[in-house]
Amino acid sequence: MTTPTWIGRLVGDSPTPGLKQIPSVAGLALALLAILFAPRAGMTDPAWGWLGILIVVVATIAAFLLPWRRMPHTWTLALPLVTMVGFGFFRVGTGGASSLFGALVILPVVWIATEEGRRYIAVAAVSACVVLQMPYLLGEASWTDGMVLRGFFSPFVYLIFAAILNDLAHRSRLQIASLSTLAEQRATLLAEAERQARDLEASEARLRESEQFNRSIWEAIVAESVIAVDLRGEVVAWNPGAERMLGHTSDETVGRSYIVDFIDAGQLVERTAEFDSSIDPINDHDHFVDLISAAREGYGDNAEWTYLHADGTKIPVQLSASPRIDQTGQVVGFIFIGTDLTQAREVNKLKDEFVGMISHELRTPLSSILGYLELIRDEAEEPLTPEQLAYLAVAERNANRLLSLVGDLLFTAQVEAGKFPLERQTVELGEIVAAAVESGRPAAERNGVNLEAELPQNPVVVDGDPTRLAQACDNLISNALKFTGRGGSVTVSLTESETEAVIAVQDTGMGIPAAEIDRLFTRFFRSSTAMRQAVQGVGLGLSITKAIVTAHHGLMGVSSVENEGTTFTIALPRPLGIRRGVEVAGNQMNEESTA
Template identity: 90%
Template sequence: MTGPGWISRLVLDSPTPGLKQIPSVAGLVLALLAILLVPGVEMSDPAWGWSGILIVVLATIAAFLLPWRRIPHAWTIALPLTTLMGFGLFRVGTGGAASLFGALIILPIVWIATEEGRRYIAIAAITAIAALQLPYLLGEASWTDGQVLRGFYSPFVYLIFSAILNDLAHRSRLQIASLSSLAEQRASLLAEAEQQARDLAASEARLRESEQFNRSIWEAVVAESVIAVDLRGQVVAWNPGAERMLGYTRDETEGKRYIVDFIDARQLVERTAEFDSSIDPINDHDHFVELISAAREGYGDNAEWTYVHADGTNIPVQLSASPRIDLTGQVVGFIFIGTDLTQAREVNKLKDEFVGMISHELRTPLSSILGYLELIRDEAEEPLTPEQLAYLAVAERNANRLLSLVGDLLFTAQVEAGKFPLERQTVELGEIVAAAVESGRPAAERNGVNLAAELPQKHVVVDGDPTRLAQACDNLISNALKFTGRGGSVTVSLTESENEAVIAVQDTGMGIPAAEIDGLFTRFFRSSTAVRQAVQGVGLGLSITKAIVTAHHGVMGVSSVENEGTTFTIALPRPLGVRRAVEVGGNQMNEESTE
């Protein structure tokens, strides 16, 4: 490294004025050693010489002892200026203009010139002139001496030297600032990298833990079969529950078999035909996903299917199909969760047989009781008192209620046994809905509920059993009236489209918790709101209504907000003849009447 570069580096990197003062002190010490040790080198005027030394010493003491970190930086320039004057006096005392130690002046000039700002170049030059002219200013030399030119020529050289140093110092500062910024950025990036490494290690640990946890759960599920497939229905994962239920190992299925291989072929054909008669799922595995359109749309499909065991036996299962999502949110397959219904069906069969038996046993005595109550009421020879008539009315009302309950139990038993009779005919839905609304009006008036009907002007025709459809409407209206408080409203509407007719029963009642909606159509199910409000019922109405709608190839829906109300809908398919009439734009009323 060059001399000026070394000096600049020392000045720039010194953290305190004391360290910046060291070169001047070192130069003064060398000068004193030369005076003491070199023959012929001595002080010509000790008074000025020692005065200069004292000034430099005082400046050095101030540089080291004063709290410069708390003093504005601009004040530190006083130290090299003072030192410069001290060297000027020392030069006066060691020969004046001819002194050997005039070069010491350059040391504080370096300090001054390397300060930030162009003004310090002028300060360095002016103070150098002043220091070099001290022998003439103090009268120690004659102005006519030819050496006087040194007091002007040397500062001119120092001016050039100071300008170079100032520029080098400025560039050095910029470089140091850039390097410092890069170092800070590097340190920041290094810290971020270290943090990311720690986060990555933690994430990997959590991922391994999560994978182990998921694997443990996967291996622990043995009561249900869990089968994951790709978009074509090919098996990609096969859990121990599927192995136990179907009798195939993971090696025999994953990547080799399709989900349709384990479903009863006849049922698959029948179910597929309901969606699209052109689909042949037995010959084309790709088409099976058409049967789970609900899962494609992003919500689970839940239906009863029949699995076929490896030994050929059939297994009834409740099969839930849900989409399998990758990290980008794309559907990459489906997950099928199957619950064996064999034992549940056996239990339900025994329960249905018991219910049917009890219902038959109860219907006869109940009919007899109602008959005798009617005979007592109609007794003309000994008329009953008003109080007795009131008692009799209570007995009749409760007997009729029991008889209605027995009828519902018998009906549900018929549904479960597959002996659900329908007397199909062309039905005008508007008449059935209007009659159901009129039947419910007395109950609405007793409960203080506004019951309204919104019916279209034209006829809405479907193919169905009028008695059962009327029963379904009665059940929904009765339900809505029971769960709607005084001052509320129940609106029954009928609308139609090209393919279906929709009956909607909307109330402003207590609503149903979202978590309980899936169980609404289960036999004997009662919502928590019904239990809290002590609403009478045994939980058969909705299951019966659902069975009636399903038997008519319809769809039943429900939407509810707790404490705001509930809407039940019945969507029934319209006869093919009516659809054609709509398509060709003919006289719909005439077409319907000819059906």
Template identity: 55%
Template sequence: MSPSDWLSRVVTFDSNKPGIRQLASVLGILLSLLAILVVPSARISAPFYAWSGVALVLVLGVVAYLVPWDRIASTWVLVIPLGTMLGFGLFRTGTGGATSMFGALIILPVVWIAAEEGRRYIWIAALATNAALLLPYFVGEASWYDGQVIRGYFAPIVYLVVAAVINELAHRARVQLAAMRQLAEERSRRLLESEKSAGVLRRTQERLRASEDFNKSVWAAAIHEAVIVTDLSGGIVAWGPGAAAMLGPVAESTEGTRSLVDFIDRERLLAAHGLTDCPDEQDSETIFTRFVEATERSGGSTSELGLVTVDGVVVPVHISCSPRRSGDGTQVGHIFIAADITQANEVARLKDEFVGMISHELRTPLSSILGYIELVRDDEAPLTDEQLHYLGVAERNAHRLLDLVGDLLFAAQVEAGKFPLELTTVDVGAIVTASAESAVPVAQRSNIAVHVEIDDSDLDVHGDATRLGQAYDNLLSNAIKFTPAGGSVTIRAVREHSEIVVEIVDTGMGIPADEMDKLFTRFFRSTTSTRQAVQGVGLGLNITKAIVAAHRGTLGASSIEGEGTTFEIRLPVASDEPAPEAVAGV
């Protein structure tokens, strides 16, 4: 297929390929279903109409591919977009009616219909839109006295204008493409005539100039993010207006003269690699390589790093990196897109301060409540069994609230990177044993067996015994909570070369694979835990990960839903090197 034929099919929506044109509507309905699953405010209010609409769109998608349309009159192909518009109208009726957030789907068949040759398709698109939008009122899912009914009359007017524009553009595109084909044929003939080669070159230059003008307009519009293009070594090739606004220098003073390394915050870069210093930190090539690695580590997704302005101010940014390639596919550089997250970080900081403040305010009255409960228990006046029971319930719930307040405070300290550690040489085996002994009574009440396996080798690490115990307690508590009666939990501690490895393995309900990447997020609770009504607020794993990271260790997890979960903590063994006085969390 020649380039002109391909362009023709894209612009004029080649009527011989209705299956391809229907694909957008199929994808639209599938994405809408996905939105219903993940967006709380999106819901199905009338299942019959909603699923009827989905089925109709999908069936028409199959019909669009299977029917040999080249053997049928071209006007019959309009059955597909008209039926699709009815399907979207039904789906809109079943997902909130006049207030549905999926009404915009109707634009897809409108574009198809309006792009057909002939002015009458403008009115067909507008009338069909009017019928689809008023469908909730026709079937009784919405009242004709509802103020939203105006959408059914006003929106088609808008769609009428849109359809007119699309129809005109499609018509012009057809005319232009026909002209382009004619010119291409003429050019192929005239290439044999050297005296007309200058005209062909001139047209080519004009098209190139138009393309360059378009690219420049797109480039100039990128003002809210810093777009920086470099060569393979970090030399700045292009410096977008957003980069000038964020970092200071204009393009004239950076392009071809400076390196991106000049604007990289090295402290944040080293932290992204888990390092505190770099022996060759003066090597620009090494710094740029580390920077690219940090931005590409998550498969091209954004990474949080820092860029430095001309005034020396560090701007925290989310930055992504994509390869820049030449026409033959060879990589010749990188394209960086950075977004300033200063305001987002400030919002997060204020949120954490608020949590910390509220937690402090709650801790004092809770401690007072527990104190008065203790005084009542110790009072010489005898209490009835019922009164003692009520006091026990109040005391247990007060302790639960106090533990939750403590977790909230610690989570706020973790987020601020300010929680202290009292580091000494500690025996991991002893800490694991103590945690297991504390967990046994709870496990026995739930008929869960707890197995402890401690290696005889040296299990010493530089760490805070209290915090490490808290980490192991959290994992053991989770394992017991998520394991049904008759199951087992195993905790083992071994030494592997220069690391101490602690594993907590349970035979519980497991974690869905698509939720594993959110496991250590604050306040995250898996669907399995919510289905089983397991108590918790989703702070334990986040706190545990922060404690492990503060000890320069790693925390990993693997799980099979319905079979169990394994958590693994790896800590470096104790060495002769002095341990840091305090380490910030993640």
């Protein structure tokens, strides 16, 4: 179905408001000619009639002179609405409800109805209804007049007319848009074909170059092993670095071996049992994806594993696993990149041995210095002056601080060397946390920080080393006090569940940038906020605390918002025997109370 030509011209090619206003001007001119040559059609109330003419004239001048293209399109709808009001006044002045010129209203109705959108149908009908009721609204006609129904029936007809016009205008726009699209497509098809031919040739050249580049990179990576596998773990690519590290060639492994063949079997079985004992990591290749997913969830995408050389030598590696994606975005396998840690571990071992040796060498003279300082301070025959005592206190304080640092260095060296002794026993955490809070209270008072403890009434029992657990609590509380300004607060809480006990230290201090949270437990790392605020410390406290918690098979957590505060948590597992003991005791108490 084709739309009428006049509607196409009205909605197509973005006609200006002046062009759309011409039918209304022409209609008014014909009405004036009719009044001039037909006396019976004259004005009954010239004031209203000339007001209507003036309004239409002003709207017409505005349609031609104002810069409508620089205004929002919806503003142009003010023109037909104003014109319609002008026709309403003109109708009032030429006979009111019985005027011969009521039909002029349909001209701006056409303009409004041809706008894009169904809502303009209602706008046209409602505005026509209001205009046709103007003789009654202005008091020029009686509401009891039978002609009042005409003011409601005619807008209903206009509503139907506007709906038809709106639909025809919409179809006309679609046809114009379709023709424009076809013209543009025809204009670009030839150019596109020529461009595709040139691009295809260039793409083939780039593809050959890219393949050669990727092959060069693949062959050049010799420091790390790169092994690509499919979804069953079967090797599909083996780079020279893997050949150099593991002693197997690509021909020996691709399509013949699985990645698990080159990982220490004992370590693989042990770690797999930690997160999914139902998977056989050595022989169950059909569940390789489940194995990788569980391993990445338990150890992360980058963890330390042990490779096996062709001669049986065990090689510690930092192994990362990443999904291998095809052109459709589907996972078709994994890429394992391994970095040999043998040399790095030897360097760390030498470094820790050096730190341990230096720490031992420093500890002896420091102990001697502190002993002699104490003798000087306690000398009874020649008492020191207050000024001398103040100097002596400074020396003792700094010597103790240095001794504490040496102790931290020794402890860190023990952790790295795997010589971290724990004297395990049944520990009541509430007592340890309370003691740590009391130890930190003097520092809190000096700093003007409110230190509070929230402890349960019932004892919370875990299996652990009380000295080390107290050290962990002291470290967290000391950190919180150092990083909380005067007037702030530090809250230490202890909660328990059936499986674990959780110690939380929450402060309202300066917080930690989100980008630095993952590095908090690295030795000697200090946050930017600590350095910016010149907070004392060397960056060992959190790494020591993490080592203590890990040795107790616990987990450390941290959450922080910069300039709002930080919360550290220590989650310690509760021994199964203690858990069952609590349950049995609870049951016995229930039985006794029932009896």
